[in-house]
Amino acid sequence: MPSIGPSNITDKLDDEVIAMDPSQIVDLDHYPIDQPDGPACQSLIASCRRDIEKQALCMLPEFVRPDALEVLQTEAQALAPKACRMDNLRTPYGWMCNAGFKPDHPRSQLFRNRSGLVLGGEFPSHGSIEALYYWNPLTEFLRQVIGVDTLYNTACPHLSFNIGVEGEGDQFGWHFDTNDGCAVSLLLQQADEGGHFEYTPFIRSDDDENYAEISRVFAGESELVRQPVMAPGTFTLFRGHRSLHRVTPVGHTTRDRLIVLFGYDQNPGMVYPESTVNDFRNPSSDPYYGRPA
Numbered sequence: 001m002p003s004i005g006p007s008n009i010t011d012k013l014d015d016e017v018i019a020m021d022p023s024q025i026v027d028l029d030h031y032p033i034d035q036p037d038g039p040a041c042q043s044l045i046a047s048c049r050r051d052i053e054k055q056a057l058c059m060l061p062e063f064v065r066p067d068a069l070e071v072l073q074t075e076a077q078a079l080a081p082k083a084c085r086m087d088n089l090r091t092p093y094g095w096m097c098n099a100g101f102k103p104d105h106p107r108s109q110l111f112r113n114r115s116g117l118v119l120g121g122e123f124p125s126h127g128s129i130e131a132l133y134y135w136n137p138l139t140e141f142l143r144q145v146i147g148v149d150t151l152y153n154t155a156c157p158h159l160s161f162n163i164g165v166e167g168e169g170d171q172f173g174w175h176f177d178t179n180d181g182c183a184v185s186l187l188l189q190q191a192d193e194g195g196h197f198e199y200t201p202f203i204r205s206d207d208d209e210n211y212a213e214i215s216r217v218f219a220g221e222s223e224l225v226r227q228p229v230m231a232p233g234t235f236t237l238f239r240g241h242r243s244l245h246r247v248t249p250v251g252h253t254t255r256d257r258l259i260v261l262f263g264y265d266q267n268p269g270m271v272y273p274e275s276t277v278n279d280f281r282n283p284s285s286d287p288y289y290g291r292p293a
């Protein structure tokens with residue numbers, strides 16, 4: 001499968017750190033994704049697919065080796081101060097037009113997104129996070145789990161791979177993801193208090209918006225809400241278009257929550273429009289109500 005970008009990088013980083021080889025980053029003893037046709041990997045893929053089908057989420061704890069986790073944490077910690085910061089109120093239904101609903105309807109609710117995002121251009125060339133992102137066995141593994149004919153790293157210099165940064169007081173309010181694909185992430189560091197990922201598996205579909213249950217989630221009364229235990233080093237695939245989710249407010253903490261976000265596309269060469277990148281670079285503090293009427 002063609003790939004965009006390098007793999008097996010051992011070049012020097014700008015700051016003289018040697019980037020790790022991805023085969024040393026991923027715990028291949030537990031997750032043998034470098035042998036995609038072997039029975040162990042095929043059974044891993046099948047189990048990931050079952051998890052996603054059943055609970056909209058598949059978590060691979062200790063996906064990266066402990067020593068590699070330290071390297072990735074150090075890289076991300078150095079990048080965190082370069083994060084674009086955003087703070088606004090947003091509709092959970094960002095891809096829809098939400099005009100005309102009563103004030104207490106889920107489509108009229110707004111939740112706060114106060115967080116940071118490190119854009120691709122800030123990363124050191126040939127760092128370890130980039131090396132992992134462009135590692136062909138990882139992309140091929142994801143392709144098989146997601147179950148698509150083709151999957152590519154995106155070609156966007158800014159939004160291919162990113163780090164979400166949440167410090168004290170930050171939160172990522174209730175929302176659905178715009179795309180009906182799989183969000184791919186690797187948690188690197190957890191905050192001392194709060195900053196937990198919460199979600200409600202498959203609460204909505206295009207045929208059934210399930211507004212009554214969603215109102216219960218917003219009111220803190222739904223039994224569907226799950227808060228999976230997610231330790232640093234956990235690699236996650238998540239279907240966020242049908243599963244309402246959030247990152248709870250970060251309380252008092254000495255460390256940021258740091259999470260690597262990897263983007264893929266079924267077509268090669270995908271680049272986000274400049275306007276999308278600018279929305280991250282110069283985020284508006286105005287409430288975002290969704291697609292205009």
Ligand SMILES: O=C(O)CCC(=O)C(=O)O
Pocket residue numbers: 164172177185197245246247259
């Ligand atoms: O940081 C996370 O765990 C999830 C972030 C998220 O929901 C998003 O980027 O859409």
Ligand SMILES: [Fe+2]
Pocket residue numbers: 175176177240245
């Ligand atoms: Fe999301």
